[in-house]
Amino acid sequence: MGIAMGAGAVASALVVGLLVLVLVFTWLMARRLQAAQRRATEEAGQAREWAEAQAAGQRAELDRREQRLTEELDRVRARETELAGRAEELDRLRADARELTDRRRRELERAAGLTEGQARAEVVRAAETEARREAAVTVREIERQARDQGEQRAREIIAGAVQRLAAEQTTETVxxxxxxxxxxxxxxxxxxxxxxxxxxxxxxxxxxxxxxxxxxxxxxxxxxxxxxxxxxxxxxxxxxxxxxxxxxxxxHERSRFDVDQLCVRAGEDAVLAARVGELHPELSRTLGTLRYRTSYGQNVLGHLVESAHLAGMMAAELGVDEMLVRRAALLHDIGKAMTHEVPGSHAAIGAEYARRHGEAAEVVHAIEAHHGEVEPRTVEAVLTQAADACSGGRPGARRESVESYVRRLERLEQIAGAHDGVAKVFAMQAGREVRVMVQPEVVDDLGAQVIAREVARQVAEELTYPGQIRITVVRESRATEFAR
CATH class of the missing domain: 3.30.1370.10 (K Homology domain, type 1)
Known part of the structure; x- marks a missing residue:
C-alpha cells in the first residue's frame, strides 16, 4: 500500500515537472518571438527610412536635371531665334547680291555690247584655251619625265644584264x-x-x-x-x-661526217645552254652549223647563246615571257647558216626558215626585225635588237669593236694630256672615267676646273661613245719635313 502511494507521488511530481518545463519553454519562445518581432519592426523602419531618403535624393537629382534641361532648352530656343534672324538677314543679303549682279551684268552688257549668252561663250572659249595650254604643258612634262625614266630604266636593265653575263673577250682568227x-x-x-x-x-x-x-x-x-x-x-x-x-x-670524207655530227651536237648544246626548251631538230642542226662561222671575228653561235642570256635577263627584269624572248634571241641570226644560193638578207631568210618549222609569230617577227629591215612591233623584237647590239658591241666581242675601243681610250688620254700642267692621265673603267693628275705648282684650283670643263667639251665634240664619260681632275699638294 505504501509502495503504491509512493509511486503515485512520484508520477504526480513528474507530471508537475513536465508542466513546469512546458510553461517555461512556452514563455521562452514567446519572449524570443517578441524579440524577433521587435527586430523586424526596427529593420522595416530603417529600410523605410533608407528608402525614403533614397527617394528624396532621387527626386532632388531629378529636379536638378529638369532645371538644367529647362535652362538648356531656353538657350536652344534663344539660339534658334538668333539663327532665324541671321537667316532672314542672309536672305536679304542674297537678294541684294542678286540685284547687284543683275545690275552689273546689265551695265557690262551695255558697255561691251554683248548679251549674256555671248559673254558666257567668250568666257568658256577663254577657259578652254587656257586649259588646252596648261594641258599641253602638262603632257609635255609628263612625256619628258616618262622618256627620262624610261631611258634610265633601260640603261639599268641592260647594264645589269651585261654585268651578270660572263662571256669570253677574245675573237676568232683565220x-x-x-x-x-x-x-x-x-x-x-x-x-x-x-x-x-x-x-x-x-x-x-x-x-x-x-x-x-x-x-x-x-x-x-x-x-x-x-x-x-x-x-x-x-x-x-x-x-x-x-x-x-x-x-x-x-x-677527209670521214672528217666531213664528223663535222656534221659536231654541228648537231653543238646545236643541242647551244639549245641547252640558252635554256629555250624544245627546239625543232632541223632548227637545232642548222643552229649548230654556226659553230664554225664568224662575224667580224666573233663566233656566231657563241654570239647567239650570249644574246639569248642577255635577252632573257632583260625580259625577267621587265616581266615579259622570258622563254619566248630567249628563243627569239637564239634564232635571230640563223639565216647566216644558209648558203649564198638562198636569196635575201639573213634576217628575212631566218624568219622564213623559223616560220616553216613552227616557231611562234612573235619569234618570227623578232628575227625579221632585229636589223631594222622591218619595224619592230613587239617587246620581244625590241629586246632581241637590244641583246644583239649588246653582245656585238661589248669591248672585245668583235675585232673592229676592239680596235675602236682601244683607239677611243688612246684618244681620251691624248685629249686630256694636251693641256698645260697635266702630269699624268689614266683612262679608267673601260673608258667611262678619265683621271687627270695636274702639277699643283702650275695649275691652281680654278685652273683644274677649267681643264675638266675643256676636256669634257672636247671629248663630247670629237668622240662617239655610249652613255657618259666622267672627267676627274686631281690637284694634290704635299708638304714634307723631317724632325731631327
Missing amino acids: VTTFRLTSDDVKGRIIGREGRNIRAFEAVTGVNLIIDDTPELVQLSCFDPVRREMARLTLEALLADGRIHPARIEEL
Whole structure:
C-alpha cells in the first residue's frame, strides 16, 4: 500500500515537472518571438527610412536635371531665334547680291555690247584655251619625265644584264695552229716532191703552212668549216701514219661526217645552254652549223647563246615571257647558216626558215626585225635588237669593236694630256672615267676646273661613245719635313 502511494507521488511530481518545463519553454519562445518581432519592426523602419531618403535624393537629382534641361532648352530656343534672324538677314543679303549682279551684268552688257549668252561663250572659249595650254604643258612634262625614266630604266636593265653575263673577250682568227709530235712528221706531210701537201690543200681547200717553228704547222682558211675539216683530217692522218693522196681523200670524207655530227651536237648544246626548251631538230642542226662561222671575228653561235642570256635577263627584269624572248634571241641570226644560193638578207631568210618549222609569230617577227629591215612591233623584237647590239658591241666581242675601243681610250688620254700642267692621265673603267693628275705648282684650283670643263667639251665634240664619260681632275699638294 505504501509502495503504491509512493509511486503515485512520484508520477504526480513528474507530471508537475513536465508542466513546469512546458510553461517555461512556452514563455521562452514567446519572449524570443517578441524579440524577433521587435527586430523586424526596427529593420522595416530603417529600410523605410533608407528608402525614403533614397527617394528624396532621387527626386532632388531629378529636379536638378529638369532645371538644367529647362535652362538648356531656353538657350536652344534663344539660339534658334538668333539663327532665324541671321537667316532672314542672309536672305536679304542674297537678294541684294542678286540685284547687284543683275545690275552689273546689265551695265557690262551695255558697255561691251554683248548679251549674256555671248559673254558666257567668250568666257568658256577663254577657259578652254587656257586649259588646252596648261594641258599641253602638262603632257609635255609628263612625256619628258616618262622618256627620262624610261631611258634610265633601260640603261639599268641592260647594264645589269651585261654585268651578270660572263662571256669570253677574245675573237676568232683565220688560222688554226696544229701541234706535231716531232719535226720529222713535217717531211711526211710534205711528201715526195710535195705531192702530199698539194693533195691535202686541193682536197681540203685549206692552206697548210709549214715553217721553221718547231713541232707546229698552221692551217689557214677564211672558211672555219673547211679549216675544222682539215684539222680533223690532219689529226687522223698522223694517228693512222699512212699519208698519201688517196688516204687524204678518204679521211677527209670521214672528217666531213664528223663535222656534221659536231654541228648537231653543238646545236643541242647551244639549245641547252640558252635554256629555250624544245627546239625543232632541223632548227637545232642548222643552229649548230654556226659553230664554225664568224662575224667580224666573233663566233656566231657563241654570239647567239650570249644574246639569248642577255635577252632573257632583260625580259625577267621587265616581266615579259622570258622563254619566248630567249628563243627569239637564239634564232635571230640563223639565216647566216644558209648558203649564198638562198636569196635575201639573213634576217628575212631566218624568219622564213623559223616560220616553216613552227616557231611562234612573235619569234618570227623578232628575227625579221632585229636589223631594222622591218619595224619592230613587239617587246620581244625590241629586246632581241637590244641583246644583239649588246653582245656585238661589248669591248672585245668583235675585232673592229676592239680596235675602236682601244683607239677611243688612246684618244681620251691624248685629249686630256694636251693641256698645260697635266702630269699624268689614266683612262679608267673601260673608258667611262678619265683621271687627270695636274702639277699643283702650275695649275691652281680654278685652273683644274677649267681643264675638266675643256676636256669634257672636247671629248663630247670629237668622240662617239655610249652613255657618259666622267672627267676627274686631281690637284694634290704635299708638304714634307723631317724632325731631327
